Amino acid sequence: MPKTVDREEQRRQIGAAVLRLASEQGLDEVSVRTVAAAAGRSPGAVQKYFRTKDEMLAFAAELAGARIEERMAAVDPGLPPREALCALVLTTLPVDAERRAEAAAQLAFATRAAHHPGLGAIRRRVDADVREALAGWLADAGHGRGPEPGADCLALADAVIALSDGLALRLLYAPDDREALLRALDRALDALVPPAVPHP
Amino acid sequence: MPKTVDREEQRRQIGAAVLRLASEQGLDEVSVRTVAAAAGRSPGAVQKYFRTKDEMLAFAAELAGARIEERMAAVDPGLPPREALCALVLTTLPVDAERRAEAAAQLAFATRAAHHPGLGAIRRRVDADVREALAGWLADAGHGRGPEPGADCLALADAVIALSDGLALRLLYAPDDREALLRALDRALDALVPPAVPHP
DNA sequence: CGCTTGAGAATACGACCGTATCCCAAAAAG
DNA sequence: CTTTTTGGGATACGGTCGTATTCTCAAGCG
Numbered sequence: 001m002p003k004t005v006d007r008e009e010q011r012r013q014i015g016a017a018v019l020r021l022a023s024e025q026g027l028d029e030v031s032v033r034t035v036a037a038a039a040g041r042s043p044g045a046v047q048k049y050f051r052t053k054d055e056m057l058a059f060a061a062e063l064a065g066a067r068i069e070e071r072m073a074a075v076d077p078g079l080p081p082r083e084a085l086c087a088l089v090l091t092t093l094p095v096d097a098e099r100r101a102e103a104a105a106q107l108a109f110a111t112r113a114a115h116h117p118g119l120g121a122i123r124r125r126v127d128a129d130v131r132e133a134l135a136g137w138l139a140d141a142g143h144g145r146g147p148e149p150g151a152d153c154l155a156l157a158d159a160v161i162a163l164s165d166g167l168a169l170r171l172l173y174a175p176d177d178r179e180a181l182l183r184a185l186d187r188a189l190d191a192l193v194p195p196a197v198p199h200p
Numbered sequence: 201m202p203k204t205v206d207r208e209e210q211r212r213q214i215g216a217a218v219l220r221l222a223s224e225q226g227l228d229e230v231s232v233r234t235v236a237a238a239a240g241r242s243p244g245a246v247q248k249y250f251r252t253k254d255e256m257l258a259f260a261a262e263l264a265g266a267r268i269e270e271r272m273a274a275v276d277p278g279l280p281p282r283e284a285l286c287a288l289v290l291t292t293l294p295v296d297a298e299r300r301a302e303a304a305a306q307l308a309f310a311t312r313a314a315h316h317p318g319l320g321a322i323r324r325r326v327d328a329d330v331r332e333a334l335a336g337w338l339a340d341a342g343h344g345r346g347p348e349p350g351a352d353c354l355a356l357a358d359a360v361i362a363l364s365d366g367l368a369l370r371l372l373y374a375p376d377d378r379e380a381l382l383r384a385l386d387r388a389l390d391a392l393v394p395p396a397v398p399h400p
Numbered sequence: 401c402g403c404t405t406g407a408g409a410a411t412a413c414g415a416c417c418g419t420a421t422c423c424c425a426a427a428a429a430g
Numbered sequence: 431c432t433t434t435t436t437g438g439g440a441t442a443c444g445g446t447c448g449t450a451t452t453c454t455c456a457a458g459c460g
Contacts, residue, residue, distance in 0.1 A: 003427050003437070010437095026315040028228065031417065042439050053418065104314055111311040114304055114372040115226040124374050151383075158377075158384030159391075165369050166362030172314040174324050177358075183351075184358030191359075191391040204406070204457090231447065242409045253448065403460085410453070417446075423439085430433075 011049050011059060014039050018060035023101035027108040061109045061119050065126035067102065072133060081141035082195050089164045089185060094171045095178060103168045131157050143193055156192060163188055211249050211259060214239050218260035223301035227308035254318065261309045261319050265326035267302065272333060281341035282395050289364045289385060294371045295378060303368045331357050343393055356392060363388055
């Protein structure tokens with residue numbers, strides 16, 4: 001038997017290079033050749049791990065989704081709901097260089113997903129997970145109004161996700177509006193998740 | 201003198217073809233050749249009106265921005281604030297085929313703007329106009345809390361814009377979530393712009 | 401009418417794309 | 431050591447890209 005390597009680890013390294021490139025220069029600059037260069041490999045080596053470019057992009061999209069879920073799970077569950085929610089959104093917002101890269105990659109894949117069924121399916125699955133986790137978490141914290149608190153928490157979760165995505169989008173092309181947009185986030189969270197829990 | 205045509209009208213027609221193509225197939229499928237075909241022209245004819253592809257995209261981005269402002273100005277000013285705001289957001293959301301095209305083009309340009317200074321500048325200018333109009337409108341309607349109602353209205357406007365953009369993004373790759381996302385919009389607007397005005 | 405000038409089409413060129421194929425080095429099994 | 435199998439590099443091919451250049455044709459003015 002010849003030498004063998006950890007194929008999954010190699011795929012992850014190449015996928016990371018895809019995300020790095022997509023975040024720094026946009027998804028348009030992602031080609032098999034540029035990815036290979038970014039990963040310190042030859043174009044042929046990349047082809048050994050991904051038979052087609054689409055397969056490579058799908059893998060990278062899954063990787064990006066996994067990173068989001070990781071970050072969501074990493075927020076301190078001991079924080080008060082309002083602060084925890086704010087921290088949660090902040091971990092996904094491009095407020096510094098590191099998060100900017102992550103958010104830019106997410107946006108690039110989301111945009112392409114609008115015209116690419118495969119990427120769309122991956123995105124929808126990740127979104128469903130995040131949405132459910134967020135809604136359950138809001139329900140536990142006692143938010144959710146009206147006759148159906150469960151349904152209201154789902155609507156609330158969708159609103160928070162949309163708010164976060166919209167803020168991320170604008171931060172990416174208008175980083176100078178950072179302070180104003182963070183104020184807007186605070187203001188919106190105050191309105192959506194009032195500090196005083198209705199039924200303590 | 202030889203025959204002459206309305207150059208600006210020609211540019212607008214080609215720009216419209218760019219937006220149509222970007223909305224239906226994504227900005228990646230926009231090339232000088234495909235745009236020419238979509239506009240019923242030869243590639244050479246397109247070159248007469250836009251010396252470079254970047255110039256063409258910038259023009260299309262301006263056109264898309266102008267369409268947004270047109271739609272904003274077209275909402276009935278006689279509606280109650282809450283309903284008017286909802287109608288305003290709904291005109292930008294991809295809830296049907298026509299609006300889907302517009303929203304997809306907007307998203308495509310916004311995404312590219314994250315890595316393209318020229319498109320970013322156009323986007324920021326359009327955003328500033330929309331933001332200011334929305335904030336002034338909220339202030340007139342009596343919303344805006346705290347010691348500085350003007351600043352609060354700006355934050356509110358930013359939040360509504362972000363919410364709208366985030367909903368549009370998700371609607372584009374998850375059209376089946378339409379009902380849930382419209383409920384989330386209603387819920388968020390209820391919280392952000394309470395029906396009962398604090399200081400009548 | 402003939403000339404000039406702009407509209408528009410056709411073509412050319414170099415670069416990069418995704419993918420398929422072939423070749424070589426190295427390491428485990430015999 | 432030889433054989434065999436796999437990782438990885440190199441190369442080739444058809445296609446599309448953006449752009450520059452050149453051509454044809456018709457319309458208006460002297």
